[in-house]
Amino acid sequence: MTHLDGNACAGALSDLFGDDVTLALGRCAGCGHDAVLAEVVAYVTAMGTVLRCAPCQAVLAVLVTTASERVVDLTGLSSLRLAAPADGG
């Protein structure tokens, strides 16, 4: 299947983090590469989304939404840097 990029899961990530995080910087736990989430590789299906590191293709995150819950696996991200909210909250 054709991949997209992290822009495509801005909505799903926003549901988790409470705001848009496409500019957040994620570090690959596999190769250490830093990328803004908008630029990571995204495989989007009706079942969920898999985010992969563009250089090494390791899985960074898996997002699955069912009728009753959201399941998130972030083990492929060793860190995530988000800007402090503008309103201080």
Place this chain on the structure above:
Amino acid sequence: MTLRRTAWHRATVVSVAAETATARRIELEVPTWPGNDAGSHVDIRLTAPDGYQATRSYSVASSGPGTRLVLAVDEVADGEVSPFLVRVLAVGDPVEVHGPLGRFFVWTPSADPDPAPVQLVAGGSGVVPLYAMAAAHERSDDGSEFRLLYSVRTPDDVFFRRELAALRRTRVDLVHTRSAPEGDRRPPRRLVREELDRLTLGPALAPRIFVCGSTPFVETVSRWLLEAGHAPAAVRTERFGGSA
């Protein structure tokens, strides 16, 4: 730069109109909408009577303050959501909107008296967020040079034809891939590297570049831009396609 916070909103369809033979312009009234960041997108969620839900992302064509949200949706053959939006959705219908989304791909006016020029590169319906940027620039005091290179299948597939023609502060170059308008000396064919180099601002001008289109289009164009010498951080990309 403060961007608008993301949330779910209830919206009502206030107008629908054919955009092209396969696409439709949909205007929504969103009473709680915080306004439009140029280049952003929204998730649209539809709920069937049995509770089944489907969510898809669409770029926002409108820009600036207000509670009106304009989308231009291209119908994807065999799709689940886009045929409904293009053929069935009617004025007065409710939809749920999640946004604005995608801060990475947003253009905001610069306070810099001598701002970097901006190059927009669109493939097909990827023109929607780039049109929003050009329209926002048109209304702003931002003095940066704006150019749009728009690759489109045929003259009948051009989105925002009238609006693009009316832009006074953006130079628009169209390249046709399947059939060209009468009198066009360029034969219809895919955008080639030499044209990209010739029809876009060069690396010496250090433009900010926004590229939006299908994944193959974006990857080809961004590779050519980087090989031409543009800085990776200056090139922002957004891919669409896949689920429909």
